[in-house]
Amino acid sequence: MPRREPEKSVTVQDVARQAGVSAATVSRTISTPEVVSEQTRDLVLEAIQHTGYRVNQAARNLRKKRSGAVLVLVPNLGNPFFSQILASLNATFSNGGYSVLISDSNVQESPGRQVVDYLLDGRVDGVVCLDGSLTNDDLEQFRLNGxxxxxxxxxxxxxxxxxxxxRSNNREGAIMAVEHLYEFGHRKIAHITGPRGNVLTAARREGMLHARRELDLPLRDEWIIRGDFSVQSGWKSGDDILKMKERPTAVFCxxxxxxxGLIARLNAAGLSVPQDMSVVGFDDIELAAxxxxxxTTIRQDRSALGEQAAGQLLKRLENDGELSAACEIKTIDVTLIxxxxxxxxxxxPT
Structure with missing residues (x-):
């Protein structure tokens, strides 16, 4: 079998000859297209397509003193909630010329230290953090290193x-959930929370308590059960509910x-959902349907969360991080499903 000759790589000079412009003009068109005329851009883009030229991204990043990558810090990669967010982050960053590295902060001894190391070592240009459990020491390290x-x-x-x-409008979503159960006639409504110290736990609990006050609903201490967002905590909370002398008729999770996890435990005990107990979730992961x-659940627009977070970071990176005054907080509406x-x-009961 005859040896296959290696394909000759296409150079900037080949594109320039095809377009009838200088190599410098081709380089400017690729790196800063806004500085050349529309006619020149069209000529160069057509020549790139015709020749099959591919930008050497590594060399381009080196010239710009950037890595061309971002880090996404996720608190639990095993949680299906993050799938759509990660897909949206990846698509948006890819369109912006960045690759994505993903790290599970649950398996990192010091996720804040990892963020600092990745940025200072030049392995990534920026970070999207999906984990709100970083410490004050982490924040101080971010500040000290600029x-x-x-x-x-x-x-x-x-x-x-x-x-x-x-972020999603977590407080409003919790209000929607309690009001939905109230409209069905429920007055004995329990709540299984997220983990202690978590901002989502606090926001959803606040919304739940606000709705209770507005609707003048009874509240027993045992009807607020500590969970941790996991299916296992739903099962365990089901054990707690089954032991109650006065059970709730509905649960907002x-x-x-x-x-x-709660529904599985109730089913295992011979109870029927929703006939014996109604259940509302929060997130609208794929399994919910x-x-x-x-x-029934509160839908977070996870694609929008990823897209807008990536967009915010891209804006900062385009300005070389010089947006110290722009600490914008975007809140995305939620929907009852x-x-x-x-x-x-x-x-x-009344």
């Missing part, structure tokens, strides 16, 4: 910290995974 303008928070955030963030029964896990209570 890194505040290269970090954007999404989903979770740091309370009272000067960082831009993109701080996440869909908690709700699915296919569970039995299908889960009504499915089969809610119905009127069998007995409707």
């Amino acid at each position: 890194l505040e303008n290269r970090i954007v928070f999404a989903c979770e955030w740091l309370q009272d910290a000067p960082y831009p963030s993109v 701080a996440s869909d995974m908690v709700a699915l 296919f569970s039995l029964p299908s889960l 009504s499915r089969d896990s809610c119905s009127a209570p069998v007995a409707n």
Whole structure:
């Protein structure tokens, strides 16, 4: 078999000859297209397509003193909630010329230290942080190393910290959930929270308590159960509910995974959802529509969360991180998705 000759790589000079312009003009068109005329851009782009020229991204990044990558810090990669956010982040950064590195902060001894190391070592140009559990020591390290303008928070955030963030309207979503159960006739409504110290836990609990006050609903201490957003905590909370002398007729769960674990435990005990107990989740992960029964939940626009967080970081990187005054907080609306896990209570106490 004859040896296949290696294909000759196409150079900037080949593109320049095809377009009838100088190599310098080709380089300017690729790196700063706004400085050349529309006619020249069209000529160069047509020549690139014709010749099959590919930009040497590594060399381009080296000239610009950037890595061409961003780090996404995720608190639990095993949680299906993050799938759409990560897909949206990846698509938006890819369109902006950046690759994405993903790190699970649950398996890092010091995720804040990792962020500092990645940025200072030049392995990434910026960070999208989906984890709101970083410490004050982490924040101090960001400040001391001048890194505040290269970090954007999404989903979770740091309370009272000067960082831009993109988040869902968690408080309003909790109000919607309680009001939905109230409209079905429920008055005995329990709540399974997220983990202690988490900003999402606090926002959703605040919304739940606000709705209770507005609707003059009874509240027993045992009806607020500590969870951690996991399916296991939903199952365990089901154990707690089954032991109660006065059970609630409905439960608002701080996440869909908690709700699915709760429903599984109630089913295992011979109870029926929603006939014996109604359940509402939060997130609208893919499984919510296919569970039995299908889960009523509060939908977060996860694609928008990822897209807007990436957009915020790209703006900062385009300005070399010089946006210290622009700590913008974007809040994205949530939607109630009504499915089969809610119905009127069998007995409707007043």
